[in-house]
């Protein structure tokens with residue numbers, strides 16, 4: 001512990017990093033009946049905290065080592081941090097990036113004089129290649145999180161917070177990817193002020209630290225969600241886990257919609273945009289207040305980054321109200337007879353309707369997919385469902401149904417009469433030229449594609465919903481094909497959104 005404190009106190013970060021402001025979020029504070037503060041790491045020169053760890057690590061290397069060159073693997077903020085640090089210190093930096101990396105990020109590294117090597121489709125492949133080059137070319141590998149000097153560089157954020165806020169602090173909320181940020185901040189804060197809670201925050205589909213702490217050892221997640229790309233890590237670091245086990249009080253997991261809602265809160269208070277990983281801290285903070293009911297406390301969230309493609313904001317804005325429980329999505333079956341549609345609208349009453357899709361199903365009934373604005377959250381939603389059921393209208397809550405939110409709400413066409421043996425899958429595949437073609441070419445087993453929906457979400461991965469007709473006898477062959485394809489996927493054939501709105505009816 002003492003070694004780390006010394007390392008943090010002597011870390012070299014201010015050649016490149018600023019002491020970022022700790023700002024009160026007035027609106028959110030009022031809403032939550034607590035004093036909420038935001039540590040503005042999004043204001044750093046590379047728009048994330050990552051340059052602290054990278055610079056501290058690289059600044060400690062000898063001239064001879066710097067001259068041999070440094071190498072890292074990253075498609076994101078670590079790449080920018082390493083490139084900037086190397087430029088300042090006159091070192092040659094090689095950054096291995098997956099081929100899926102958007103051009104804008106590749107260019108940003110090149111602008112800082114970094115050499116880019118594009119390799120593989122995933123971070124794991126790029127990482128392996130970087131480690132190979134490290135050995136072959138005698139370069140020094142700069143790990144994004146699992147390195148004491150990187151951890152110590154990040155720890156300077158903890159040092160600043162305690163200096164900026166000598167008054168009591170209930171808790172600090174910190175995004176967790178590989179764990180380097182939380183390990184650094186926790187080490188410093190717990191040493192001086194052990195009463196302050198250190199709370200990690202992870203997306204529910206990339207909860208590698210949550211799982212590791214629960215199971216008492218590091219786990220490798222099969223798949224991770226990529227919405228919060230800054231923290232999409234399958235396994236936390238060894239050293240970061242060791243520190244977290246001792247120093248982290250708990251890890252809170254949040255949904256994509258909750259991250260989007262927190263992004264809006266940050267915008268409302270600061271007029272700045274956080275990237276999803278940057279909004280994680282605030283999302284966890286809100287959930288903590290809701291769960292514990294604390295009032296009158298000082299709560300701090302670290303906004304650790306702002307690197308987001310503008311295109312993605314469409315998706316963020318779409319989800320923010322759902323994440324705040326200010327919108328409900330429902331699928332309602334209503335009888336096809338005069339007056340029944342009006343009766344449905346009476347149940348909805350004067351509430352604002354955010355979205356309305358109505359489709360004739362058959363002579364007896366119709367399906368409605370509706371978005372309704374809520375002013376009293378979950379309780380109000382439950383009342384609407386009760387009222388619908390009382391009127392004899394079967395209704396399904398779609399507010400947490402990812403497939404319905406990503407795809408079905410944008411699809412028209414309804415049930416396909418006579419379609420047989422249809423399976424429904426949701427896929428993620430790398431968003432780069434030719435990826436969709438590769439996906440479709442691989443499908444050439446004679447299986448018919450009966451449904452296809454793709455919508456650009458402005459992220460590095462495309463999300464596709466696909467219906468495929470596979471006769472029962474070929475099912476195991478199909479399962480094998482899906483496994484070999486290697487794209488993250490999810491079988492949605494039994495999803496109620498599919499059954500209600502799309503499936504084959506003979």
Ligand SMILES: Cc1ncc(COP(=O)(O)O)c(C=O)c1O
Nearest residue numbers: 077177178179180181230277305
């Ligand atoms: C914006 C942002 N937030 C959080 C993290 C997670 O940091 P760590 O991997 O140290 O847990 C990263 C990592 O790159 C990041 O870029």
